[in-house]
Amino acid sequence: MTTLLRRTGFYVTGGALAVLFLLPLLWTLSSSVSGRQASDGAEGWGFANYQRLADYGSGLDTYLINTAVVSLVAVSVTVVTTTLGGYAMARLAFPGRNLLFLVTLAILMVPYSTILVPLYILLGWLGLQNSLVGLGLVLAVLQLPFGLFMMRNSFEALPVELEEAALIDGCTVGGALRRVLLRGVLPGIVTVALFSFLAAWNEFVAPLIFLTDGEKFTLPVALFNLQSGSLGSVDFGALQAGVVVSALPCVAVFLVLQRYYVRGFTSGALKG
Amino acid sequence: MVSLSPPKLSAPAPSPPSPRGRRSIARHRRRLGLLYVTPMAVLVAVLFVIPLGLMLWMSVNHWPLIGASAPNGVQNYQALRDPLFLRAVWFTLKYTAVTTVVLGLVAFGLAMLMQRDRPRVGAFRTIFFLPSAVGLASTSLLFYGLFTTDASALNGLVEFLGLGRVDWLGSHDNALGSTVGMITWRFAGFYMLILMTGLHSIDPVLYEAARIDGANRWQILWRVTLPLLRPTLALTMVLSLTGSLLAFDQFFILTGGRHDTATVVIGIYREAFLSQDLGRAAAVSVAILVVLIVVNVAQMRLIRREGR
Numbered sequence: 001m002t003t004l005l006r007r008t009g010f011y012v013t014g015g016a017l018a019v020l021f022l023l024p025l026l027w028t029l030s031s032s033v034s035g036r037q038a039s040d041g042a043e044g045w046g047f048a049n050y051q052r053l054a055d056y057g058s059g060l061d062t063y064l065i066n067t068a069v070v071s072l073v074a075v076s077v078t079v080v081t082t083t084l085g086g087y088a089m090a091r092l093a094f095p096g097r098n099l100l101f102l103v104t105l106a107i108l109m110v111p112y113s114t115i116l117v118p119l120y121i122l123l124g125w126l127g128l129q130n131s132l133v134g135l136g137l138v139l140a141v142l143q144l145p146f147g148l149f150m151m152r153n154s155f156e157a158l159p160v161e162l163e164e165a166a167l168i169d170g171c172t173v174g175g176a177l178r179r180v181l182l183r184g185v186l187p188g189i190v191t192v193a194l195f196s197f198l199a200a201w202n203e204f205v206a207p208l209i210f211l212t213d214g215e216k217f218t219l220p221v222a223l224f225n226l227q228s229g230s231l232g233s234v235d236f237g238a239l240q241a242g243v244v245v246s247a248l249p250c251v252a253v254f255l256v257l258q259r260y261y262v263r264g265f266t267s268g269a270l271k272g
Numbered sequence: 273m274v275s276l277s278p279p280k281l282s283a284p285a286p287s288p289p290s291p292r293g294r295r296s297i298a299r300h301r302r303r304l305g306l307l308y309v310t311p312m313a314v315l316v317a318v319l320f321v322i323p324l325g326l327m328l329w330m331s332v333n334h335w336p337l338i339g340a341s342a343p344n345g346v347q348n349y350q351a352l353r354d355p356l357f358l359r360a361v362w363f364t365l366k367y368t369a370v371t372t373v374v375l376g377l378v379a380f381g382l383a384m385l386m387q388r389d390r391p392r393v394g395a396f397r398t399i400f401f402l403p404s405a406v407g408l409a410s411t412s413l414l415f416y417g418l419f420t421t422d423a424s425a426l427n428g429l430v431e432f433l434g435l436g437r438v439d440w441l442g443s444h445d446n447a448l449g450s451t452v453g454m455i456t457w458r459f460a461g462f463y464m465l466i467l468m469t470g471l472h473s474i475d476p477v478l479y480e481a482a483r484i485d486g487a488n489r490w491q492i493l494w495r496v497t498l499p500l501l502r503p504t505l506a507l508t509m510v511l512s513l514t515g516s517l518l519a520f521d522q523f524f525i526l527t528g529g530r531h532d533t534a535t536v537v538i539g540i541y542r543e544a545f546l547s548q549d550l551g552r553a554a555a556v557s558v559a560i561l562v563v564l565i566v567v568n569v570a571q572m573r574l575i576r577r578e579g580r
Contacts (some may be wrong), residue, residue: 004340007390009424010385010390011392012384013385014386014396017382017385017396017400018396018399018400020397021400021402021403021457021460022399022402023425023459024403024414024415024425024457025402025403025406025416026425027418027424027425027426028414028417031417031421031424039289047376077315080310080311081311081315082312084309084311084312085307085308085309085311085312088304088305088306088308088309088310089309092301092302092304092305092308093298093301093302093305094301094302094303094305094306094309095302095306097305097309100309100312100313100316103316103320103321104312104316106320107316107320109564109565109568109569110320110324110561110565111514111517111518111561111564113518113520113537113540113558114327114540114557114558114561114564115320115323115324116329116540116542117327117330117540117550117553117554117557118323118324118326118327118330118554119323120544121318121326121330121548121550122318122319122322122323122326125339126318137315137319138319140315141315141316141319141320144312144315144316148312158348171300172299173304174304198405198407201407202406202407202408202409202410203407204407204408204409204520204521205520205521205524205537205541209544209545210539220407220409220410223409223410223413224409224413224525227413227416227525228525228528234420236417236420238419239413239416239417240417242413242416243410243413243417244415245408246407246410247405247406247410247414250405250406251402251405251406253405254401254402254405254407255398258398267488
């Protein structure tokens with residue numbers, strides 16, 4: 001009897017909380033396809049909000065492409081550098097290994113919003129100010145501690161015999177890495193890619209500072225302008241349509257790759 | 273699950289046949305190691321180490337956004353005495369304290385509720401975690417709509433409950449409370465997940481023993497669960513503290529710093545890009561950096577000591 005009561009209690013409480021957590025998401029979905037709110041009183045359902053969003057500023061497609069470029073640069077740079085670096089840290093002896101490991105982990109200790117101002121100047125010197133590639137590189141650096149930790153652990157978890165066998169069969173070290181080991185650390189690579197994608201796609205303050213040209217804005221910055229830049233009334237319908245467009249890829253990627261996300265937590269790499 | 277010990281670096285090289293071959297292979301592997309870490313080392317040096325040094329240098333220079341810079345000693349550090357900055361510090365601390373407590377309690381409650389495997393519990397966990405997949409800026413824009421449009425689900429609910437109209441962002445306290453609520457929604461599932469990994473690592477035998485000794489649920493919570501969860505609790509606290517002390521997106525978007533809700537990082541942003549004084553912004557950054565490193569090191573020590 002008590003177990004039944006307790007079980008009912010669990011599902012009632014859990015259900016109520018679940019509704020509470022889903023409500024904002026459902027609301028933004030529904031208001032993105034409903035009539036323009038509280039202004040012209042248009043009723044009914046439709047994609048008019050998305051149409052206005054598509055035409056906003058330099059066009060939704062521009063912002064989507066910009067955000068995708070930044071994410072692509074961040075993810076690929078993070079994955080390539082931490083895979084190579086993680087392998088070297090796990091398997092190869094070289095001078096300065098401990099120092100590099102500690103300096104990379106120190107990135108976690110230094111809150112990056114405090115180095116944005118010098119980075120802004122530095123990117124200017126490098127000719128990377130107002131550049132999507134420069135922004136992607138900065139966002140990749142922020143992911144290095146997690147990525148390096150993750151990839152080093154992944155390589156360490158592989159049996160040494162696997163590599164030895166490949167070497168005995170005549171592979172070079174690089175060949176063994178490419179042909180044999182990469183398959184073994186693939187889950188780690190997916191985890192690193194997932195984390196860096198979510199971070200890069202959603203980044204707000206760095207693009208806000210580094211990108212000055214409206215044509216180069218990423219989606220979060222463009223949406224912020226949609227919210228704050230318009231004099232007079234805010235187009236709430238288009239704004240919620242924008243929230244949906246920007247959240248959808250993340251939610252989809254997360255749902256598909258959920259178990260890799262949880263891996264990131266249990267690996268202990270979350271915070272060095 | 274939280275590994276904070278210094279890196280165990282092992283380099284098992286396959287054993288080659290002859291001494292001469294071994295030496296050349298070792299040299300080859302050393303060169304290869306250097307080659308493989310070069311891209312990462314260059315990134316770290318150029319986009320992390322140099323900016324750190326540049327920040328220190330800028331903090332002792334008059335450095336306008338446009339135009340030439342010149343050394344000016346510690347003059348920039350007077351920004352730390354600016355009343356506006358001090359108010360931002362005060363507000364940030366207040367926000368950090370409230371967020372850490374509220375978020376911690378909610379996440380802990382969720383973790384306790386969701387830790388046992390039951391049918392459908394996975395779906396619940398996914399739902400609670402779902403907001404964490406939405407970016408913080410998008411979340412803020414979403415809630416800006418929820419808070420400020422009359423017909424939103426939130427205002428509809430409040431109206432339905434007969435509470436009248438609430439101006440969610442209209443005053444200092446309202447804006448603070450609303451933001452903390454939003455942040456709790458956004459991060460509770462994330463912290464729940466971390467706390468659950470901690471709860472899972474507690475040996476069930478200990479609960480069994482406590483029950484046999486006649487402890488009730490409350491005693492088990494205080495005497496068994498919480499002490500053993502301390503390393504994980506400390507980790508969530510570090511994350512929450514650092515995250516809140518550096519809060520930017522949520523207030524920049526929800527209030528724009530109105531009603532005295534400017535955080536320290538908003539202060540840096542204003543100093544750099546509105547007052548166009550990068551030197552003062554750098555000085556403030558240096559100060560925050562020092563404070564956060566002290567906080568982090570203290571917390572890490574705590575975790576490490578208790579993790580043993």
